[in-house]
Amino acid sequence: MKFSAQEEFGMRLLLRIAKSDSSHGLTIPEVSELEGISIANAGKILRILRLAGFIESARGQTGGYKLTKPPKEIVVNDVMIALGGKLYESDFCDLHAGIETICTNSIDCSIRSLWKTIQRMIDDILIQITLQDLLGKEEDVDLLVGNYAERINNLYV
Numbered sequence: 001m002k003f004s005a006q007e008e009f010g011m012r013l014l015l016r017i018a019k020s021d022s023s024h025g026l027t028i029p030e031v032s033e034l035e036g037i038s039i040a041n042a043g044k045i046l047r048i049l050r051l052a053g054f055i056e057s058a059r060g061q062t063g064g065y066k067l068t069k070p071p072k073e074i075v076v077n078d079v080m081i082a083l084g085g086k087l088y089e090s091d092f093c094d095l096h097a098g099i100e101t102i103c104t105n106s107i108d109c110s111i112r113s114l115w116k117t118i119q120r121m122i123d124d125i126l127i128q129i130t131l132q133d134l135l136g137k138e139e140d141v142d143l144l145v146g147n148y149a150e151r152i153n154n155l156y157v
Contacts, residue, residue, distance in 0.1 A: 003084070009037055010045045010083040011076075011134075017055060018071045018131050025057070025064025045083075052082035071135060077126035087119050124152045 012035050020026050032042040046065055049055045054074060055065045125148045133144055
């Protein structure tokens, strides 16, 4: 399983904006340079984040991108869905039916059970984590996420 570049860069751009102490926000060229991605790619991803309601933009010399709400109110699961969707959604089987109109395993599918369970576990962790949580040091975030994962794991055992 891989996360797309859009999801990775989207989270990084959002964190960069959250960390900014500029009252005017950050411009596309600024976040592009700070994160080492092209201006075009930064612009595309920032547009997605803006349309999803996580950031707002202001034009002009003092313009830039800012969060629409405090980092503690931005849930990582919501951001990931906006940037790329879920690993497993209810129409998953319809999209993977091969040359048939419905999947040949639509009645009894052990693979579907696997994807649904993994998605549920990912959701259970990501709905607990906010952008504020990710603003800390890596070791602190690692500990926090590990604690969430352990609690989730105990629910499924």
